[in-house]
Amino acid sequence: MKIFSAAQIREADAYTIAHEPVSSAMLMERAAAACAGWLRARFMADTPLYIFCGKGNNGGDGLVIARLLLLRGYNVEVYVVHNSDKTSADRAANYTLLEKEHPHLLHHIHARHDFPTLAPGALVIDAIFGTGLSRPVDGWVAGILHSISELKDRHTIVAIDMPSGVMADGSSLHAPCVHARYTLSFEFYKLAFLLPENAERVGELHILPIGLHPTYIAQTTTPYHIIDEQTIRTIYQPRKPFSHKGTFGHALLIAGSFGKMGAAVLAAKACLRAGVGLLTLHVPRCGYEIIQSTVPAAMCVAEVEEQYSIHFHEGLNPAYKCIGVGPGIGTETATARSLERLLEAVKAPMVLDADALNIIGTYPALLQKVPKNSLLTPHPKEFERLFGATSDDFERLSLLGKKAVELQLYILLKGRYTAIACPDGAVYFNTTGNPGMATGGSGDVLTGILTSLLAQGYSPKAAIVFGVWLHGSAGDQAAARLSEEALLPEDIIDSLGQVFIRLSPDKRI
Numbered sequence: 001m002k003i004f005s006a007a008q009i010r011e012a013d014a015y016t017i018a019h020e021p022v023s024s025a026m027l028m029e030r031a032a033a034a035c036a037g038w039l040r041a042r043f044m045a046d047t048p049l050y051i052f053c054g055k056g057n058n059g060g061d062g063l064v065i066a067r068l069l070l071l072r073g074y075n076v077e078v079y080v081v082h083n084s085d086k087t088s089a090d091r092a093a094n095y096t097l098l099e100k101e102h103p104h105l106l107h108h109i110h111a112r113h114d115f116p117t118l119a120p121g122a123l124v125i126d127a128i129f130g131t132g133l134s135r136p137v138d139g140w141v142a143g144i145l146h147s148i149s150e151l152k153d154r155h156t157i158v159a160i161d162m163p164s165g166v167m168a169d170g171s172s173l174h175a176p177c178v179h180a181r182y183t184l185s186f187e188f189y190k191l192a193f194l195l196p197e198n199a200e201r202v203g204e205l206h207i208l209p210i211g212l213h214p215t216y217i218a219q220t221t222t223p224y225h226i227i228d229e230q231t232i233r234t235i236y237q238p239r240k241p242f243s244h245k246g247t248f249g250h251a252l253l254i255a256g257s258f259g260k261m262g263a264a265v266l267a268a269k270a271c272l273r274a275g276v277g278l279l280t281l282h283v284p285r286c287g288y289e290i291i292q293s294t295v296p297a298a299m300c301v302a303e304v305e306e307q308y309s310i311h312f313h314e315g316l317n318p319a320y321k322c323i324g325v326g327p328g329i330g331t332e333t334a335t336a337r338s339l340e341r342l343l344e345a346v347k348a349p350m351v352l353d354a355d356a357l358n359i360i361g362t363y364p365a366l367l368q369k370v371p372k373n374s375l376l377t378p379h380p381k382e383f384e385r386l387f388g389a390t391s392d393d394f395e396r397l398s399l400l401g402k403k404a405v406e407l408q409l410y411i412l413l414k415g416r417y418t419a420i421a422c423p424d425g426a427v428y429f430n431t432t433g434n435p436g437m438a439t440g441g442s443g444d445v446l447t448g449i450l451t452s453l454l455a456q457g458y459s460p461k462a463a464i465v466f467g468v469w470l471h472g473s474a475g476d477q478a479a480a481r482l483s484e485e486a487l488l489p490e491d492i493i494d495s496l497g498q499v500f501i502r503l504s505p506d507k508r509i
């Protein structure tokens with residue numbers, strides 16, 4: 001699913017109007033009807049309802065929502081926020097319509113002191129600004145956005161298309177914005193919704209389809225995409241009946257150290273459950289018995305010492321299809337040296353996570369030695385250690401994309417919506433997963449999955465997109481069974497099977 005900019009959304013709008021028997025007024029009616037339907041399904045008609053409308057088309061949507069809900073007997077008051085002397089034609093037409101039928105329900109806000117006192121338990125609709133916002137809101141209108149946000153603990157705030165004040169394509173980190181409980185947005189995710197800085201503003205997001213033209217959507221390019229299950233189904237390769245363990249590759253995981261062998265166990269189990277044919281673990285001496293007894297399906301090569309030997313790469317088995325390195329390896333100098341030798345010796349794409357990334361953060365010259373098309377999986381702190389601090393999430397997203405292209409690596413940035421930047425400039429956002437996965441070890445599971453998929457022959461892009469989606473989906477299955485609170489990384493691993501079954505309809509029981 002594509003993520004379009006505000007300008008492209010306007011073009012999609014215009015294209016739809018030009019190529020379908022639908023006018024801009026009808027499109028507004030459609031958008032508002034989708035919102036009114038959503039509201040009717042959740043709120044009773046006697047809920048006190050206050051709709052704040054701006055002077056652009058977002059305000060137009062608010063006026064149509066008011067008219068449609070009045071027809072259903074809702075208890076509506078409309079407040080026009082006079083942010084500008086100008087207005088859009090469709091908004092003006094809908095204002096006239098409402099004024100003719102319900103003049104007593106229309107109120108006007110020209111200054112902050114015009115803000116009303118609300119009845120208890122009210123539903124507040126924010127239709128002041130949508131995708132047309134060009135710069136941060138200031139002056140008394142900013143005060144109105146504050147007044148609405150201040151209501152959030154006592155009233156339910158629903159934003160139409162965007163929480164007012166949030167810009168679709170740029171940071172509004174320090175700008176005044178409405179903090180909504182729900183955002184009902186039309187047709188597309190906006191980039192702003194996917195970044196942590198807007199989490200408290202967007203609240204629970206619902207994307208409502210309004211039938212924008214499929215040809216425009218298919219023809220228009222954008223670097224930003226949402227990973228959807230349809231795409232995953234085209235990536236997933238079901239096993240063929242005559243396949244054997246050699247078909248699914250031999251992976252090597254270099255993970256664990258004294259006190260952190262759990263990371264190696266989790267990555268190994270995830271690697272096996274994600275379908276690898278053969279798995280070898282390379283661990284320090286202390287890890288040998290642990291791996292042999294907890295992951296019997298894996299082979300184990302142990303160092304004679306407690307640290308990683310700088311020569312171990314000389315014994316690398318050429319049969320390894322993919323090497324995953326990092327979870328729990330520590331950042332000792334000897335380990336850093338052995339990582340350097342490994343990066344120099346390996347030519348095929350690898351998976352680098354956790355301490356492998358922390359070591360590279362300390363010795364940045366190592367970045368140039370990482371094999372092209374490798375997968376790097378930093379969380380935000382690791383990302384900062386690798387590439388430096390940024391002042392907002394948009395700047396960080398842009399740095400992520402720039403580094404992936406410059407270094408010809410796949411770099412993901414973990415989070416609620418993990419962003420995967422590709423060497424070709426594309427960025428994929430993952431929407432699966434839940435806060436139950438915010439627990440130590442979840443990332444080790446992801447490393448195991450990615451190493452497994454690369455070893456099985458998935459291309460680096462397919463492996464990272466599929467792997468991140470799979471990890472989040474398994475986390476969702478596990479949370480549905482156990483709750484988010486009780487979820488452990490092992491449960492993500494145990495749920496991988498259910499996700500594979502979902503992807504292969506003929507295997508459903």
Ligand SMILES: NC(=O)C1=CN([C@@H]2O[C@H](COP(=O)(O)OP(=O)(O)OC[C@H]3O[C@@H](n4cnc5c(N)ncnc54)[C@H](O)[C@@H]3O)[C@@H](O)[C@H]2O)[C@@H](O)CC1
Pocket residue numbers: 009010012013027028031054055056057058059060061083084086087088128129130131132133134135136137138141160161162186187210212
């Ligand atoms: N294709 C779509 O997605 C559709 C979009 N529609 C609605 O149309 C909206 C976009 O409408 P518009 O382009 O008219 O834009 P908006 O209504 O989002 O904003 C325009 C208004 O904001 C004012 N404004 C802009 N920046 C400002 C600032 N920094 N401070 C104060 N005032 C500022 C302008 O003067 C104007 O009054 C969407 O968000 C959506 O709600 C729907 O009506 C129909 C279909």
Ligand SMILES: Nc1ncnc2c1ncn2[C@@H]1O[C@H](COP(=O)(O)OP(=O)(O)O)[C@@H](O)[C@H]1O
Pocket residue numbers: 354379414415416417418432433434435436437438439440441442443444445446471472
């Ligand atoms: N709130 C959340 N919503 C969705 N996914 C999450 C959330 N919190 C964490 N995750 C996922 O869990 C994983 C945590 O990885 P990481 O921080 O590296 O953990 P660790 O290093 O402890 O193993 C990431 O893949 C991340 O995307």
Ligand SMILES: [K+]
Pocket residue numbers: 058126127128129130159160161162163164
């Ligand atoms: K809005």
